[in-house]
Amino acid sequence: AQSVAQPEDQVNVAEGNPLTVKCTYSVSGNPYLFWYVQYPNRGLQFLLKYITGDNLVKGSYGFEAEFNKSQTSFHLKKPSALVSDSALYFCAVRGLGNNDMRFGAGTRLTVKP
């Protein structure tokens, strides 16, 4: 069965600095990988996905993620953080042919002015 690990419960960065939120995965076969963001009292919002092709995926709000097959990682990145990026971020994985998308426990990102 597929699984996701987000090793950091909390990430703190200063506004304007680059940010990275880490994610590693385990799945049989090729993975479908996703990042979602959750703001307080709001539903999960889709940020970006990797299905196939270029390892660097660009998504909403200036976020990007790099798929690394050898390290089984899919870290979320942004070159310059904004205070408004502060939220809960979830990495998720599905295996080919699986309907069960597994989410990580989430990482709380805090961007300080």
Next chain:
Amino acid sequence: GAGVSQTPSNKVTEKGKYVELRCDPISGHTALYWYRQSLGQGPEFLIYFQGTGAADDSGLPNDRFFAVRPEGSVSTLKIQRTERGDSAVYLCASSQTGVDGYTFGSGTRLTVV
């Protein structure tokens, strides 16, 4: 509609009672998913519908939980004999194809007292 709609947004019920949670997906989305999110955790897969049929219900925790989607659009998650451990946010999501990112609703916060 423009997004995934879930009603009610909040539900408080007494232990042992029956509850129904409703999800209205994006028009035209054939895939519909139910997840449960407990405090401090990532969403946990419950059930997946493709059209009217439950394609995968392996995430339902026990036979007190049941979901239907009789006309391939609106879905209802039904919980019998509720227990305090059922308290969580129940999230619904829909997608057009299996590899799309899901669009989530804002969730129903269920509290069993």
